[in-house]
Amino acid sequence: MNELISDSFQSMCRQWRRVRQLSQLDLALAAEVSQRHVSWLETGRSQPSREMVIRLSEAMNIPIRERNQLLKSAGFSAIYSESSLNDPIMAPVMRALNHVLKNHDPLPAVVVDRFWNVKKQNQAAELLLGLGQADDLQEDITNEQGELNIALLTLHPKGLRRYITNWAQAAPAFIQRLKEEAIASGDPAVKEAFTRYITLAQEDIELADGNKASSGKRKDEILAMPGRLLPILPLNLDIDGLQLSLFSVISTFGTPQDITTDELRIEAFYPADEATETFFHSMSPTQD
DSSP: OOOOOOOSHHHHHHHHHHHTTOOHHHHHHHHTSOHHHHHHHHHTSSOOOHHHHHHHHHHTTOOHHHHHHHHHHTTOOOOOOOOOTTSGGGHHHHHHHHHHHHHHTTSOEEEEOTTOBEEEEOHHHHHHHHHTOOTTOHHHHBOTTOOBBHHHHHHSTTSGGGGBTTHHHHHHHHHHHHHHHHHHHOOHHHHHHHHHHHHHHHHHHHHHHTOHHHHOSOHHHHHTOOOOSSSOOOEEEEETTEEEEEEEEEEOOSSOOSHHHHHOEEEEEEESSHHHHHHHHHTOTTOO
């Protein structure tokens, strides 16, 4: 997505509408205002109230972080806070996260932020992600706070990528997910990070293209591969003879009013075959 380079409300509103692929009429219907009013807001003939900025933001499903920017562009103060997970006000959120992670054991589950940095994980996730890490990998796949980045772990040549046996099928879906999240975010920092992730993924595809015996497809063929009509696309791993097949379900908070809460994602992994399910149950410290 092109960065929202203008800081005027008129330009930002118009650019968000185009990013969401909405006509002025579409936006007017979603926000329950007239098309003429939307047009006048985008041309500067009318100035929005704070309530109108919020209504338009909700109609365009603009992330909370970017709603603050839209409010500021219209001359209003930001109304959404960005709390630390350790803040007392976040206690209900933390209880919910811990409950989900604990109850998903012995299967892996992680909580990630908008950059895919792991904020929390259960024991099974610690086991799974630990399997994909080389001893000298930490510096390349962690941020300044020492948090593991699950995207970099997956894509790094010394990370999980070397164990993924169906990368030719998984790579296009992985790249598409990154692109969609970058577009949905509208955050330049996210776009910059995800561009780096996508470049790394495409470099992996180029390496695979250099060894046609292992990939069997050219780079352009892999990137253009149509989606298969399967219920889910699993990620198949072969870690020194340990074969695992997993897919994930991603959950978010339904009514976030804080930037941190809005940007958290819970990714819960499930086995795609009986052998994978048996492995994780056998590794559970609470097994009978």
